[in-house]
Amino acid sequence: xxxEYVMKCGLYYLHLIGxxxxxxxxxxxxxxxxxxxxxxxxxxxxxxxVISKYENIKSLAGSIDTVPSAIQTVIKLLSAIFLRQKMxxxxxxxxxxxxxxxxxxEFQNKLxxxxxxxxxxxxxxxxxxxxxxxxxxxxxxxxxxxILVTEWNLPCNVASNQCYGFYVVLQxxxxxxxxxxxxxxxxIFYAFLFYGFCELEKIKYAFEHLSISENVEGDEEKVxxxxxxxxxHHDYILRFLDMVSKVYSLQLLSNFSAYVSTIVFGVFFMxxxxxxxxxxxxxxxxxxxxTHHFQLIMYCVLGEMIRTQLSSVSDTIYLSKWYVKKQPKxxxxxxxxxxxxxxxxxxxxxxxxxxxxxxxxxxxKTSISVHAFMQTIYQVD
Numbered sequence: 001x002x003x004e005y006v007m008k009c010g011l012y013y014l015h016l017i018g019x020x021x022x023x024x025x026x027x028x029x030x031x032x033x034x035x036x037x038x039x040x041x042x043x044x045x046x047x048x049x050v051i052s053k054y055e056n057i058k059s060l061a062g063s064i065d066t067v068p069s070a071i072q073t074v075i076k077l078l079s080a081i082f083l084r085q086k087m088x089x090x091x092x093x094x095x096x097x098x099x100x101x102x103x104x105x106e107f108q109n110k111l112x113x114x115x116x117x118x119x120x121x122x123x124x125x126x127x128x129x130x131x132x133x134x135x136x137x138x139x140x141x142x143x144x145x146x147i148l149v150t151e152w153n154l155p156c157n158v159a160s161n162q163c164y165g166f167y168v169v170l171q172x173x174x175x176x177x178x179x180x181x182x183x184x185x186x187x188i189f190y191a192f193l194f195y196g197f198c199e200l201e202k203i204k205y206a207f208e209h210l211s212i213s214e215n216v217e218g219d220e221e222k223v224x225x226x227x228x229x230x231x232x233h234h235d236y237i238l239r240f241l242d243m244v245s246k247v248y249s250l251q252l253l254s255n256f257s258a259y260v261s262t263i264v265f266g267v268f269f270m271x272x273x274x275x276x277x278x279x280x281x282x283x284x285x286x287x288x289x290x291t292h293h294f295q296l297i298m299y300c301v302l303g304e305m306i307r308t309q310l311s312s313v314s315d316t317i318y319l320s321k322w323y324v325k326k327q328p329k330x331x332x333x334x335x336x337x338x339x340x341x342x343x344x345x346x347x348x349x350x351x352x353x354x355x356x357x358x359x360x361x362x363x364x365k366t367s368i369s370v371h372a373f374m375q376t377i378y379q380v381d
Contacts, residue, residue, distance in 0.1 A: 010191060021084045035181075072178075076181050076185045094192070111198055128294055129182075133179045186298075204312060206230045252350065
């Protein structure tokens, strides 16, 4: 299926940055060290630029735009290093899937249709990132001036060709690392959730088409064995999603913190000189804001899909013949599964907030509120 292609692409990106959990080598370790060192060094330079060039809120416009994404990148890289074995375990768990054609051609076609839509969203996501990267690192060319991509406090004079050339190349490499790391980890996370979504759909179909006879006295052993087989896979997927939530917990927390920060600062600095914003500010911040909004809604939509699938398992069982009193053993087991499916089992951010569309609205509302507060403070100053 197409989702397997997306997952392989994710592994390829991890391989590029030396964090492929299946291929550990000296070359990979060196690449990983260089990438991590560059990311941490550049983050330090960016923070130093924010502090050293601060005069008022407006003075942050040229330096703070990359800090949230830079922090997100460093956390993802460190997570890839320290959680490599757990990432490998998740990939191995994905291999334990039911065949896509297990319930016939029609059901397989539905899964294939979803898989193609998932691959399309992956490509759109990729194009957004590539466009934003190219646009962002082209600032000096577009403005026809000797400026850096983002403001850093350099240890040398930017008027020097050697100094300027070195740090422009370093910043371009730095932003390429940010995009590769964030994009690579994102699509792997999306592929994990999509795998869980499809397996839950198979589980629902299996429960729905369980052949339960209403006229048989006592439990049908064949039906009960089949039910236990479905239940075992259901438990496996719940454990898989729980592991995904734990492995990505800190990364998700840094992601959503970055989204709030980028939306707040992006909207604020776009309108800092008054409304409507200038063409230069629109060209600078619109791609930046669109990419982060798209990233945010992708996370929340997939989280909402998983939440809905988990809760709909109980609805599927309820609509089956769970009420058959002549098979008490099976009936009791189905009631327990319905109750268990109602227990919230969600992808949690930092182990606290559920990742769903409700959170998307909260993030947007919080960003707007903080932006309004900053705008008021700026006007007072």
